[in-house]
Amino acid sequence: xxxxxxxxxRFRSWLGARFGGDRELGDRLWRRILHGLGALVVLYYVLxxxxxxxxxxxxxxxxxxxxxxxxxxxxxxxxxELPTVRPFEKDRVASFAYYSIALVAAVLxxxxxxxxxxxxxxxxxxxxxxxxxxxxxxxSYYPGLPITLYTIIGLGAFLATTTRDYDSSLLxxxxxxxxAVAAERPKNRWVDDDLLMTIAPxxxxxxxxxxxPA
Numbered sequence: 152x153x154x155x156x157x158x159x160x161r162f163r164s165w166l167g168a169r170f171g172g173d174r175e176l177g178d179r180l181w182r183r184i185l186h187g188l189g190a191l192v193v194l195y196y197v198l199x200x201x202x203x204x205x206x207x208x209x210x211x212x213x214x215x216x217x218x219x220x221x222x223x224x225x226x227x228x229x230x231x232e233l234p235t236v237r238p239f240e241k242d243r244v245a246s247f248a249y250y251s252i253a254l255v256a257a258v259l260x261x262x263x264x265x266x267x268x269x270x271x272x273x274x275x276x277x278x279x280x281x282x283x284x285x286x287x288x289x290x291s292y293y294p295g296l297p298i299t300l301y302t303i304i305g306l307g308a309f310l311a312t313t314t315r316d317y318d319s320s321l322l323x324x325x326x327x328x329x330x331a332v333a334a335e336r337p338k339n340r341w342v343d344d345d346l347l348m349t350i351a352p353x354x355x356x357x358x359x360x361x362x363x364p365a
Contacts, residue, residue, distance in 0.1 A: 156222075157234035182235045183278040185247075190274035192254045193267050209259060216255045223248040249343035257349055265356045267308040268324065272301045272331055273349045280335055294332050301328035315365045323359055327352035 160174050167177030198208050206214075223245055225231035236245050250273075257270040276297045283293040305324025309315050315323075334347040 154225075154230065155232045157232070160234070163234065178235055179281075183281070185235070186250070186278045187274050189250060189254050190271045192258055192270050192274075195258045196263055196267065212255055212259065216251055219251040220248060243340055244343070246343050246345055250345035250349075253346045253349035257353060261353050261357060262360070264309045264312045265353050265360070267312065268305040268327055268356065269331070269349045269353045271308070272304050272327070272352070273345060275304065276301045276331065277335060277345060277348055280332070297332050298325075298328045301331055313365055319363070319365070323356060326359065327356050330355050 160177075163177035163181050164174040165177065166180055167173050167175065170176060170180065192212070195208055195212060200208055202208055203211055222231060222233065226233055226236070226245065233245070233247075236247075240246060253273065254270050257266040260266075261269070279300065280293060280297050283289050283296065302321070302324045305327050306317075306320050309320035309323060310317065313320070331348050331352040334351040335344045337347070338344065
């Protein structure tokens with residue numbers, strides 16, 4: 152028996168119709184919305200460590216990741232049907248699983264300015280890239296606009312959480328933006344771009360801040 156965690160696409164059809172399209176548009180918009188909500192992982196930095204009393208915030212995040220991976224395992228076994236999973240993901244690990252791993256690694260493994268930069272950067276810039284590349288009207292804004300937005304996010308993260316000056320923060324953010332946007336481009340069956348776009352700039356920033364302390 153296969154369980155469905157959706158209502159047959161009715162909400163996505165409604166969403167697509169609100170923007171003058173069909174269910175396909177609704178699917179795309181809903182994926183973009185869910186992707187953008189990944190930025191909420193940075194609440195980890197501001198929530199009390201014992202917000203949930205009996206368990207730490209870190210343990211809650213890891214438990215949520217475990218739940219996501221269990222859902223993906225059930226999908227792979229054919230016991231669960233999930234919405235917005237694209238056809239090419241049918242026989243491979245779905246992007247949402249890679250994305251969840253990347254977000255959790257960003258905030259739990261890397262220092263706060265790096266984690267905030269790459270988590271918010273991937274959450275907001277990756278959907279933007281998808282929309283720009285898919286539009287003949289706005290394709291000319293790629294890659295300039297994504298790099299600019301990512302740089303602004305990184306600059307804000309470093310200025311808000313470190314004692315670095317504006318110039319060094321800007322250089323770090325711009326370097327991360329270049330790597331993140333470049334890492335999003337290649338498509339690989341075994342390594343998802345959400346994972347690469349998060350971890351590659353995080354590793355670069357970690358190396359740079361280690362060699363170039365504030």
